[in-house]
Amino acid sequence: MSALIATIPTTAATPASANAPSPRPRRRSQAAPGLAERLADLAVQALLDEAHLSPKPGLVDRRGSGAHDDLHLGLMIESAHALWPTFKAMAEAARQHAAMDGTLRATVGRLGREGEARMLRVTGGVNTHRGAIWALGLLSSAAAIRPDALDAAAVTARAAALAALDDPALPVRQDSHGAEVRRRYGVPGAREQAQQGFPAVIQHGLVQLRRSRANAAGEQSAQLDALLAIMTTLPDTCVLHRAGMAGLNSVQQGAHKVLQAGGCAQLAGRRQLRELERDMLALRASPGGAADLLAATLFLDRLAQMPAQTGRS
Numbered sequence: 001m002s003a004l005i006a007t008i009p010t011t012a013a014t015p016a017s018a019n020a021p022s023p024r025p026r027r028r029s030q031a032a033p034g035l036a037e038r039l040a041d042l043a044v045q046a047l048l049d050e051a052h053l054s055p056k057p058g059l060v061d062r063r064g065s066g067a068h069d070d071l072h073l074g075l076m077i078e079s080a081h082a083l084w085p086t087f088k089a090m091a092e093a094a095r096q097h098a099a100m101d102g103t104l105r106a107t108v109g110r111l112g113r114e115g116e117a118r119m120l121r122v123t124g125g126v127n128t129h130r131g132a133i134w135a136l137g138l139l140s141s142a143a144a145i146r147p148d149a150l151d152a153a154a155v156t157a158r159a160a161a162l163a164a165l166d167d168p169a170l171p172v173r174q175d176s177h178g179a180e181v182r183r184r185y186g187v188p189g190a191r192e193q194a195q196q197g198f199p200a201v202i203q204h205g206l207v208q209l210r211r212s213r214a215n216a217a218g219e220q221s222a223q224l225d226a227l228l229a230i231m232t233t234l235p236d237t238c239v240l241h242r243a244g245m246a247g248l249n250s251v252q253q254g255a256h257k258v259l260q261a262g263g264c265a266q267l268a269g270r271r272q273l274r275e276l277e278r279d280m281l282a283l284r285a286s287p288g289g290a291a292d293l294l295a296a297t298l299f300l301d302r303l304a305q306m307p308a309q310t311g312r313s
């Protein structure tokens with residue numbers, strides 16, 4: 001990764017980000033990173049922090065692979081770093097094109113598919129970040145197109161408008177797990193979540209993150225609480241694919257119980273979290289969609305703290 005993660009205003013020195021691999025220091029003579037580079041830094045950092053955050057139920061984290069047998073932390077980290085040029089290119093395209101239209105949608109779609117191909121090359125064919133490329137790609141482009149308006153509501157509204165545009169080159173995949181699950185249960189998936197302006201992030205992830213921080217939960221617990229808040233309502237096609245509707249209902253109720261018990265900073269909440277994790281592992285259920293949306297939550301939370309950008313860089 002060529003840009004310097006340390007130049008990004010991250011929220012707090014979390015144990016998660018503290019364990020992320022340190023970037024090489026930028027040489028004095030190197031030019032300051034442009035907007036697209038800083039957005040790519042933010043997107044990759046959000047993915048790294050999500051991957052490291054522990055203990056996440058069913059997901060890959062610092063303790064292990066959760067309910068997955070083809071994923072591990074090293075692979076998630078490698079995949080996240082490999083996606084930096086994809087996010088940078090998406091932001092650059094939006095900055096240069098500067099209009100929310102079909103041309104930009106087609107370019108971002110092509111870059112997203114190239115990013116997926118890059119991910120699959122790096123991971124040897126394993127889906128580490130398909131949903132995250134979609135969500136963070138749209139958000140990076142939406143941020144870059146109006147860098148003077150970077151609050152979460154404005155950025156998600158622009159991302160929704162971009163996601164709603166037709167991409168004529170998009171192959172209509174009927175064979176993805178998401179497509180299969182949508183057909184079977186009639187639920188909205190990753191595409192609809194973006195087209196609706198990421199309600200799981202705006203109404204649940206960000207609200208809970210800030211609520212838990214305000215209650216002095218500590219950054220790691222606040223991020224875990226944000227993940228659980230997203231899990232309480234999301235029709236996560238990863239969970240549905242692996243555990244069916246009964247599995248999704250039990251995951252949503254379990255996440256709700258953790259928050260009702262005071263969240264991850266409380267002993268009672270941590271007990272509920274252990275119970276949720278035990279049940280999810282028995283079902284092989286993994287909330288991959290919620291994990292992607294937690295990364296989107298962290299991206300938007302930090303983006304709102306980035307100084308307003310008015311120049312062209």
Ligand SMILES: CC(C)(COP(=O)(O)OP(=O)(O)OC[C@H]1O[C@@H](n2cnc3c(N)ncnc32)[C@H](O)[C@@H]1O)[C@@H](O)C(=O)NCCC(=O)NCCS
Binds near residue numbers: 132191234237238
């Ligand atoms: C829309 C995408 C995610 C495909 O979705 P689909 O549901 O068909 O596929 P698939 O099951 O393989 O992946 C969906 C992923 O989204 C995440 N997810 C699952 N449920 C949800 C949900 N309810 N909300 C948000 N994300 C979810 C999961 O991580 C899952 O792995 C995307 O891959 C796509 O169409 N890309 C085309 C390239 C493109 O247009 N890119 C442009 C912007 S980046």
Ligand SMILES: Nc1ncnc2c1ncn2[C@@H]1O[C@H](COP(=O)(O)OP(=O)(O)OP(=O)(O)O)[C@@H](O)[C@H]1O
Binds near residue numbers: 059292
């Ligand atoms: N920490 C994480 N651990 C596991 N999955 C994650 C994590 N963070 C994000 N995800 C998301 O979860 C998805 C992977 O889930 P899953 O393995 O169920 O997908 P799949 O490859 O479609 O299904 P399967 O492995 O059942 O064949 C990825 O698209 C990724 O975006």
